[in-house]
Amino acid sequence: MERNTTSNEQQTGSPPAQPTLLDVPALAGLSGRMRVDVRDEPAATIHLDHGRIWATAPGEEAEATAVVEDRADFQRMLAGELNPVVAAIQGRLWLHGDPELAVRVIFALNAARPFAGHTVPGGG
């Protein structure tokens, strides 16, 4: 599902020189931003632009927000060790905003693991 990103790319929203290209054909047309909050404190923004993905510090509008209770849970999702639906049912993950974008981004992170081993800042 293609979405328009804002034309006014903010400083933190510009893609880095070499954003990670996700090898996930079903996400090829997807663009959008999802903020990650750890215990309601913004921690990062994940950008997806036609299959390219990168993370920045939070601080701009996003179509969806993923809230985790524990930073370690998010690290486990990034590493493919914690299934997002399992996390949601257990009460470890809460999604707000555009559900479709949130689910697709979080499943892409979980399956393709572009940020496995990275540290999510913020929170407790």
Added chain:
Amino acid sequence: MPLDTVSILEGNTFVVSDPRGDLEATPTENHGLFLNDTRFLSRWILTVNGIRPKLLSTDDLAYYKVRFFSALTTGTIYVDAHVSVVRHREVDGGFHEEITLINHDRNAMDLEVRIEADADFADLFEVKDKLAKKGETYRRVEDGRLVFGYRREAFQRETVVTAGEPAEIADSAFVFRVHLPSHGQWRTRLDVDAVWKRALEPAKNGPTNGSRRSEINLDVDAWLHQAPSLTSSWEPLARIYRRSLIDLAALRFRTPFAREAFPAAGLPWFMTMFGRDSLITSFQALPFVPGMAGATLQTLAVLQGLADDAFRDEEPGKILHELRFGEMTAFEERPHSPYYGAADATPLFLVLLEEYERWTGDTALARSLEPNVRAAVAWIDHYGDRDGDGYVEYERRNTATGLENQCWKDSWDSIAFRDGTLAPTPRATCELQGYVYDAKRRVARLAREVYGDPTWAGKLEAEAEALKQRFNRDFWLSDRQFFALALDGSKRQVDSLTSNIGHLLWSGIADDDKAASCVKHLMSDALFSGWGVRTMGSEEGSYNPIGYHVGTVWPHDTAIVAWGMRRYGYRKEAAVLAAGMLEAAELFHERLPEAFAGYPRGDTHYPVEYPTACSPQAWATGAPLLMIRTLLGLDSDGRHLIIDPSLPPALERVELLDIPGVWGRMDAFGRAREPIT
């Protein structure tokens, strides 16, 4: 569902009670308030002065609300009851109940009204399989509310019960001391809210103050209004049609994972997202409420498989089988997060998308799903055909809790040889190959007309044609003159006669001469019961008229067979099947169950319900819609509505007005050629 229960539902919230309105869950009675696959209330019993009021009648007001009329009796027919008890219940993220007591006596009276409650927080899988719980339950009274809770690590659920009138809370009960003047009445409201733990957010969004009710009413009215209107000289048909539309509205289900409402599979066990069921139901309903297909396609695309995960039988590009939200899924004791153990959902996703685009002209959706379409086709070729023999076959990778059979007949004993021996896995069932053939031809059209990729279109068409030739050679049972149910793990033909051969007609994979022979078998006494097509022929080794997939009649199955017969020009036979099933629907009070017994029609005056069948069930609800489409011969060529009626004599006249599609709105009229005798 047994007849001694009353169910109301909305989306994936439902309440199953006894006819008085009481909930009393036991190992044999699956009563309860269920939401997101969890039983939030397992006990809810009303007594007045220690007596359970005697039921007078149950008024099924709408799918989401019910009224129970009872009286406080003295146990003898010689003394009139002097107190009426009315319970009005509506489901909504839990339920609301209004209890009214009316004193018909000349004297005032003092009564003790008591509601006993309890919650076991059973996962539906635990209810179904009689399993024990692993976490801790608790109970507390808080600000005049009674709170039941369950905790297992971070997983926490609560049920909060609030009374509108002052009450004592004693143990697990609300106790009201009521003074009723002569001919006076007393009323209270009780709210039962199901809560997912995170600062106790309601499990379901939206206010619970009653305003949502009118929205639902409007929603149903709009739903009915947007569907075509139907009239027929055979009066039950309009009632069956209306019941189907209302039940489809009731089964719509919202998840946190999608924007649109989506058809859940069926009450009580399958009130969740099923790939196959939702796709078939949306296909059946397409000419009537096409928006449902769009929602189904979008939602399934969001959860299309990305990972290679043996526990969930997930592979990249695969369309899900089943999504659950209960405790056993949360702790990965079951793989439904989501579970991908269906080999047919992926080609059926492609079939529905092409049908939807051709019917509605919604190229935007088809275009937006192009990456999903390509991923689905890649799954068919790479993971679906796991051994590279040119056929899609399945074998579960999750051997502990995965499904042994990943076709629509998914019970363990459904794929058997004529002598009753089970076929070894992996199994390539015949209808799977038909779906793949159809899907590739349909995607070829989209590739050419929507995606601008004629090269891919040509490749897909060539692959489909090669599959058809291969299939008609390898699956044909020359001695029995029909297609094998499957090829087993050793590529042997599984030689039972089953309804699956009818699906091949829908897909168009059967050569014309072979289709003719299959139609004869489908209309034979072995398969056609008089009401519908049996899942398995009555002369096969595994046949059992009350076996879930080895002899019962499934309405959706018969509807697909009838539609397939139309494709090959067998109009009369299709009309006979449609008439039989619609007559069965009339006898089931306009609501076809998931399945019913395969006894010959001549042996029973009424079709016999399968003991644990789900009702309403989405694709049984959709079956009359596909039957109506079959009778009127409705199709789309991408621009115009094609109408080619063929009615059985009993239906004489059918009119369907304002059929939505790429043409706007059109009417269809059908008349039987022979008069009613």
